Amino acid sequence: MTTDLIPFHRPFMSGNEARYLQHALDAATLCAGGAFTARCEALLVAHTGAQRALLTHSCTNALELAAVLSGVGPGDEVILPSFTFTSTATAFALRGATPVFVDVEPATLNIDPAAAAAAITPRTRALVPVHYAGTSCDMTALQQLADQHRLWLIEDAAQAIGASYKGQPLGSMGRLGTLSFHATKNLGCGEGGALLINDPDLVERAEILHDKGTTRAQFRAGRIRQYDWVDLGLSAPPSELQAAHLLAQLEQLATVTQQRRLLWQAYQQALAPLVQAGLLQTLHVPVDCTHNGHIFGLLFADGGQRDRAQAALAAAGLQTALHYQPLHLSPAGQQLGRAHGALPHASTLPGRLLRLPMWHGVPAAVPETVARVLGDLFGGARP
Ligand SMILES: Cc1ncc(COP(=O)(O)O)c(C=O)c1O
Incomplete structure (x- = not known):
């Protein structure tokens, strides 16, 4: 049965990947910093x-680079x-x-600016x-907080390419x-x-830290004859093979985003009667945000309902997914960090969350199927 499931995710392929990879192979120099990387x-x-x-x-590697750039160290809080x-x-x-760790807003699962403000101490750096x-966080409030307390604002936009806040692309405001x-x-x-x-x-x-603490970027640009080791560094640049594949994808950003947004809207429409009947909630998108259809998330009344919904959707041939466990309750989170306040939403909402299939090419009938299965399961509230 499992092999017949419509998967929760399937990577998008533009059709140009193999050709670009072959170009990269033909060029033979697969190391970082070539034409595909530049493009x-x-x-x-x-x-x-x-x-x-x-x-x-x-993105982990980029966050590590951001952490080094920000200069945070022992005694500092983030x-x-x-x-x-x-x-x-x-x-x-x-x-x-x-x-x-601070709490999230229940409607979006994004950081609650009031909780962030309450957690600031003289040691806070970022x-x-x-x-x-x-879907964007409340960047107006967060920007104000960062300015007021002179904090580094670093946006983790791992899921957010193609999305914006008041017209500004996510990742471009911190x-x-x-x-x-x-x-x-x-x-x-x-x-x-x-x-x-x-x-x-x-x-x-950033260019120096990115490339092993060296001035190699300046050397490549022809500004110096030899490069030198001048600072801390990570080995962050990927090879041209990764860049070739990525270019084939990035060129289709607008199309992929549009397709995902259409699927997102179809889910929203199909599930509206169940939301109105109070049987479940969908994640909220504030008016000043243009999301990129990365996730369609449902919140059920409790974990038992969520699990029954997942089983019923699987029986109907649809694979769904859970998401993060709250970090402040994880073993490493408790050892390496600390929670500020009670975090009621971050503590409970992940246990009620279910993500629906979301990828470029999900069959058009899927949103109606989800609505029918969940309507049947929770009280016959049929769309
Ligand atoms: C919010 C967030 N940050 C960072 C990451 C890490 O991304 P990567 O797998 O590219 O390191 C993820 C991965 O899913 C993520 O969801």
Whole structure:
């Protein structure tokens, strides 16, 4: 039975991947910093308006780079939502800083600006909002908080390529932003990511830290005869193979985003009667946000209902997925970080969350099937 399931996710393929990979192989020099890397980075700059985009091996890798750039270390605190992937926290914990987990807003599962404000101490150095599901956090409030307390604002936009807030692309509003091109994202290259540098004063150092602490970027640009080791460094640039695959995907950003948004709207429409009947909730998108259809999430009354819904959808041939466990309750989160306040939403909502199939090419009948199955399961509220 399982093999017949409509999967929760299937990576998008533009059709140009194999051709671009062959070009990269023909060029023979597969190391980082070639033509495909340059084209990907230029597309990301054009799309986001960032001062500079640097490809990385993953969003985790980009967050690690951001952590080094921000200069946080032992004794410093970094505020982030508890409901996120481990990398948002571990990148800063690796520098010796303490992740401080705060609650999320129940409607969006994005960081609650009031909870972030309440967690600020004289040791706070950075604020790391996560744009869950490709829906923006309240960037007006977070920007104000960062300005007022002179904090580094670093956007974890792992899920957010193609999405915006008041017309500004996500990842372009903090001093730094990070993107993921993992296979599960809207666009990907298996494993990949990017650091967006929005503050021009950070560009030169970011290029140095990105490439093993060396001035190799200046050497490549022909500005110096030899490069030198001048700072701390990571080995972050991916090979041209990853960049070739990624370019074939990035070129289709508009199409993929539009298709995913259409599917998202179809789910929203099909499930509206169940939402109105109070049987479930869908994740909210505030009016000033343009989401990218990364996730369609349902919140049930409790974990038991969520699990029954997942089983019923599986029986109808649809694979669904859960998501993050709250980090403040995880063993490493408790050891390496601390929670501020009670975090009622981050503690309970993940146990009620279910994600529906979301990828470029989900059959058109799926939203109606979901609505029918869930309507039958929870009281016959048929669309
Ligand atoms: C919010 C968030 N941040 C960071 C990451 C890490 O991304 P990557 O797998 O590219 O390292 C993920 C992965 O799903 C994520 O959801």
